[in-house]
Amino acid sequence: MSSAKTRNIKDAKATTGNLYPTRIDLPEEQRAKIVALMNQRLAETIDLSLAIKQAHWNLKGLQFIGVHEMLDGFRTAVDGHVDEIAERLVQLGGTAHGTAQDVSNTTSLKAYPTDIHKVPDHLKALADHYGSVANAVRQSIDETSELGDEDTSDLLTGVSRTLDSNLWFIEAHLQE
Numbered sequence: 046m047s048s049a050k051t052r053n054i055k056d057a058k059a060t061t062g063n064l065y066p067t068r069i070d071l072p073e074e075q076r077a078k079i080v081a082l083m084n085q086r087l088a089e090t091i092d093l094s095l096a097i098k099q100a101h102w103n104l105k106g107l108q109f110i111g112v113h114e115m116l117d118g119f120r121t122a123v124d125g126h127v128d129e130i131a132e133r134l135v136q137l138g139g140t141a142h143g144t145a146q147d148v149s150n151t152t153s154l155k156a157y158p159t160d161i162h163k164v165p166d167h168l169k170a171l172a173d174h175y176g177s178v179a180n181a182v183r184q185s186i187d188e189t190s191e192l193g194d195e196d197t198s199d200l201l202t203g204v205s206r207t208l209d210s211n212l213w214f215i216e217a218h219l220q221e
């Protein structure tokens with residue numbers, strides 16, 4: 046590594062706080078913005094993942110078994126994307142903030158209700174959560190592309206497809 050490159054990395058650490066050096070050639074300033082954005086998406090996808098199990102455990106009603114089992118598949122899919130998001134931002138020199146405290150401080154989602162049990166009530170609450178996360182991810186597809194990171198943009202496109210598909214399943218249960 047050249048001394049000029051080393052100096053750039055040190056400067057970046059001074060201005061962006063805590064990025065680790067990497068051979069990925071995206072400018073440090075852009076990497077810092079992408080890392081911050083991806084930590085926001087990480088908090089929301091973890092929050093969604095927890096909400097899915099909250100519904101899976103507590104819902105009651107005639108549609109119980111179908112929805113209960115459907116949600117296990119949703120949780121597995123979201124957890125896969127949580128891992129992709131965290132690992133991508135670490136590849137860019139960031140630190141993944143996935144603790145319960147980090148998620149609580151960072152997520153933009155409303156608290157999932159803990160005083161409901163009817164299947165339609167859980168489906169409505171989950172649809173709201175899915176919609177919020179899916180739309181934030183969709184916006185980040187463009188933001189990361191504009192920041193010059195087509196790999197992260199592509200990763201988020203995959204996340205977006207899963208979230209939209211799962212949301213469709215939920216909304217289809219709710220449509221009269």
Ligand SMILES: [Fe+2]
Nearest residue numbers: 101102113117
């Ligand atoms: Fe279970």
